[in-house]
Amino acid sequence: xxxxxxxxxxxxxxxSAGALEITxxxxxxxxxxxKADFTFGVLAVKDISYEKGGVLMPFTxxxxxxxxxxxxxxxxxxxxxxxxxxxxxxxxxxxxAAPAVKVDSFRPLKSAVRxxxxxxxxxxxxxxxxxxxxxxxxxxAFWIAFPPALLFTDGAFKSAVESAVIAAWxxxxxx
Numbered sequence: 001x002x003x004x005x006x007x008x009x010x011x012x013x014x015x016s017a018g019a020l021e022i023t024x025x026x027x028x029x030x031x032x033x034x035k036a037d038f039t040f041g042v043l044a045v046k047d048i049s050y051e052k053g054g055v056l057m058p059f060t061x062x063x064x065x066x067x068x069x070x071x072x073x074x075x076x077x078x079x080x081x082x083x084x085x086x087x088x089x090x091x092x093x094x095x096x097a098a099p100a101v102k103v104d105s106f107r108p109l110k111s112a113v114r115x116x117x118x119x120x121x122x123x124x125x126x127x128x129x130x131x132x133x134x135x136x137x138x139x140x141a142f143w144i145a146f147p148p149a150l151l152f153t154d155g156a157f158k159s160a161v162e163s164a165v166i167a168a169w170x171x172x173x174x175x
Contacts, residue, residue: 021096042154050085058149069147077125099123103168
């Protein structure tokens with residue numbers, strides 16, 4: 001019974017949580033365009049494509065390998081982006097709240113520099129894989145490498161995300 005109640009509370013919390021809203025698009029005439037940069041309040045994703053009737057998120061290439069660092073998690077956000085490509089962008093009435101940030105998981109790596117990949121979700125709609133990097137200047141210090149297609153329009157929000165990821169990583173390391 002306790003599990004059922006906690007599951008119900010979790011579902012209600014997730015349902016009442018805000019969803020990412022598109023606040024700007026790089027091209028005013030996104031309708032019919034094949035690629036555009038989308039801003040979601042305090043963060044932006046560059047080079048989202050629309051090809052053959054589907055939304056394609058940007059990817060990173062490194063040493064001949066392709067990595068999908070930014071993924072859509074919800075049909076709702078997919079539909080909003082697709083709607084912009086099909087029908088054009090309409091500016092929202094008000095400024096949306098900053099998205100809820102959750103560090104979902106870590107995947108330790110066998111590298112002295114990039115020690116782990118962190119999966120970070122924004123409002124449960126967008127998943128970003130960022131690198132937890134060991135500092136060469138300061139022993140035991142870390143910094144976060146975000147994918148090149150992800151931009152933060154608010155420096156304070158970026159700093160808060162970085163701090164949350166580093167805190168979760170160091171806490172995980174101590175266990």
